[in-house]
Amino acid sequence: MASSTLRTSVPSLSDVGAYLSKHSVTIHTPPGSGEVTPVLSFDQLDIPPQLQSAFKDFKEPTPIQACSWPPALEGRDVVGIAETGRRTLAFGLPALTRLISSSSKGKKSKETTVSVLVVAPTRELALQTHDTLSALGEPFGIASVAVFGGVDKGPQIKALKNANNDGKTTRVIVGTPGRILDLVNDGACDLGRVTYLVLDEADRMLDRGFENDIRSIIGFTKQGAELSATWPDSVRRLAASFQRNPVRVTVGSDDLTANSRVEQAVEVFDDARSKDSRLLNHLRALSHKKSASPEDTRILVFVLYKKEASRVESMLRSKGYSVGGLHGDMSQSARMDTLQNFKTGTTSLLVATDVAARGLDIPNVVAVINYSFPLTIEDYIHRIGRTGRGGKSGKSITFFTGDNHERALAGELARVLRESGFEEEGLKKFPMTIKKKTHSVYGAFFRDDVPAAPGPTRITFDD
Known part of the structure; x- marks a missing residue:
């Protein structure tokens, strides 16, 4: 990536403090990793002019964008917890900046090179994210392909191949967990070069029983960004399994709360x-x-x-x-x-x-x-x-x-x-009791706090 992804117009400490307080934002950084300075205005961003078109209808970054962009642009792992805030751009802008930077350095391959993977729980959310990233990547010849269940795999496989024939390189895949793994198992999609993974609505995917699929997908990736509405223990454990000292940005509360508006x-x-x-x-x-x-x-x-x-x-x-x-x-x-x-x-x-x-x-x-x-x-x-x-x-x-x-x-x-x-x-x-948290697959007996099972023990026998 470029040596600098932020311009020099850095806000003062007092401005940052006031902003974080106003929007109820908490930023957790690993010890010794340095503080995160939010992007309070779009002119702080040093990004290709064509990407700046994404902001033409907005006055300022949303809180999740302002606080997740700096660490993500630096190549650090990020966990973003926010109910709203145009989250697609929160992870999409750093992803595309990374791709554009690598292309300008001659790293772009003529083969199908998937280096950004976005996983979403529903077809509709996957398509919405694909549309946004596809429009932003168009000027740079970066193709995005949406893959999801409920439709024939053939056209999706064809789309992966045709993007390269159209003079573009498939660098982004957005899809649902099951279909992504189907295409990988069919040999139609190679995720071996993925360097940027986004789990959008991570809490919902885990609650719907996608954990095994997600962990299989994680095995192919290097840098991770999670965008979730809540931060339950199940999501914490998942993040710990593939992220390296992530920066955690929380807008509002770790627990889900209703929109005050x-x-x-x-x-x-x-x-x-x-x-x-x-x-x-x-x-x-x-x-x-x-x-x-x-x-x-x-x-x-x-x-x-x-x-x-x-x-x-x-x-x-x-x-x-x-x-x-x-x-x-x-x-x-x-x-x-x-x-x-x-x-x-x-x-x-x-x-x-x-x-x-x-x-x-x-x-x-x-x-x-x-x-x-x-x-x-x-x-x-x-x-x-x-x-x-x-x-x-x-x-x-x-x-x-x-x-x-x-x-x-x-x-x-x-x-x-x-x-x-x-x-x-x-x-x-009606009874005013608070119901015990349940899991959609395991029911009321599900526990978030059970530690991961230890690895297998090898037993040998002497002759």
Whole structure:
């Protein structure tokens, strides 16, 4: 890389202190590794002019960008913990700067050379990240290829080969864990030269049972960056297994907390059959308050199950709403089209399962309505985090019936509301206990704090 990745206009210690305090940022650096000076303005960055186009619509870096860029640009490992903050650029800019620097030194190979690998938990997040990195790498002849399940592997293998035939070199792969390993095992993708690994939403990938796949992928890499919403012990252990004295940047808290810009309302009622009428009432009220065009005012309705998503979508369409649906029973092409229509405002109402709860950057979502309560309080916080983004305020409305799993989560929901300055009297009729943390695969018997198993012991016998 270039000898200098930051310009000389370094902010004063007092400015840095005020910035970290204002944004509730904590930076943990390994002993003897030197302090990290955040990038408080874009002109501090010494990067190729073409990359600076990524900032044209923004006034200043987000906290996770400001604090993770300096160590990442220096080649240090980074753990970033933040719910929001345009995280793709937080890890993408150092990755592309590294590639551009190596290309300028004549290290670019005519063969397929994958040196940046981004792993994401969902297809939608992988595609969103791919689109961003592909656009930024275009002027430099750097190709990004997205690989994920749910579609035929053939076109993805072809894309890896065709990028080189188009005069580019495949330097970036963005994908989901299972498909990445499928392509590696098929001999279609060689990760032996990967020097920059990003685990985006690392906590979710571990919780969904991807740990073995992730550890297999880690074996190919040299420098690592993790971007996660929380910092549980399972993520700590994973980081310790492949990162070298990482710098840890925490925006807010290591524990997941609700976005303070989101107004939270919970409606408690006994008859679940009244959900449809309540949903329609809220949609009418929100539409009356719209002052901007439909393209700038999107409403996201979350449900729990795929069949429920289809039913609610059909009900809303029968009432005259232009609505899209997003869930796992849809083909990948249909999911992509639906999400694109919602992002562009072609449809301003979307009914989705939790595939849309994390990481997706959808502009101007004015409200989130939880038609069905999620399975975990973490998913609740991620859902409502789809609004109130980019410094704007948002609103969440949650239907709570106390059925099945909901009753067990009432205490945790009440705690989240209190911590955010909201109260809901109706929840008090449910038990206020805090449910023991569970794992989606191992259930309530899962423990984060169990140390890794020791290596095998060799036993020999004398003749």
